[in-house]
Amino acid sequence: QVQLVESGGGLVQAGGSLRLSCAASGLTFSNYGMGWFRQAPGKERELVATNSRSGISIYYADSVKGRFTISRDAAKNTVYLQMNSLKPEDTAVYYCAATIDPGVVIGHTGYKYWGQGTQVTVSS
Numbered sequence: 001q002v003q004l005v006e007s008g009g010g011l012v013q014a015g016g017s018l019r020l021s022c023a024a025s026g027l028t029f030s031n032y033g034m035g036w037f038r039q040a041p042g043k044e045r046e047l048v049a050t051n052s053r054s055g056i057s058i059y060y061a062d063s064v065k066g067r068f069t070i071s072r073d074a075a076k077n078t079v080y081l082q083m084n085s086l087k088p089e090d091t092a093v094y095y096c097a098a099t100i101d102p103g104v105v106i107g108h109t110g111y112k113y114w115g116q117g118t119q120v121t122v123s124s
Contacts, residue, residue, distance in 0.1 A: 002026035002113050004096045009118030012086055016122075020081040022096030022115060033099045034072060034079040037108055038092035038120075045108050048094070049081060052103050059104045064090075086122045093117040 008020040022034065035050035049070040051058045058070060069082040079096065097111035105111065 002098075004098060004113055004115035006094065006096050006115045006118040009094060009120045011121045011123065014087055014122055014124050016086050017082070017084045018086065018120060020083065020094055020096075020118060020120075022079045022081075024077045024079070024096075024098065027098065027113070029072075029077040030074055031100065032113075033101065033103070033105055034070075035097045035099065035105065035111060036070060036079075036081045037095045037097060038090075039095070039117075040092040043092075045095070047106055047108070050104055050106075051079075057104045059106070083120070086120075088122045088124045090120060091122050092120060094120050 003025045005023045012018055033052045036048040037045050038048050039045040049060045049068055051070050067085045072079045095117045096115040098113040099105045099111045101110055
């Protein structure tokens, strides 16, 4: 059974850093592109970062470009989101998702599997 489990969220002051982890099981990790989404209260779920199945094609939202880094460890079936220089507007529930489509997938409807989410709160 496919499961995606996020961890690493928490409370951090503005300017601080967090690293989110998403551990995948029940799937062949290398066959899936992985994405990080976030959703704040009253807002739509938005793509933060994603990489392709090969890890070669990487996308970042303009709002996080230069601050966040997505990476994956194939041996551990885990994808990471390193978040630096955090801002209060980064506060949201962050979700890990997997897509079987090749290349970069922007829309959330293109992702088949989802984790339960982890809360990130950035205080000013």
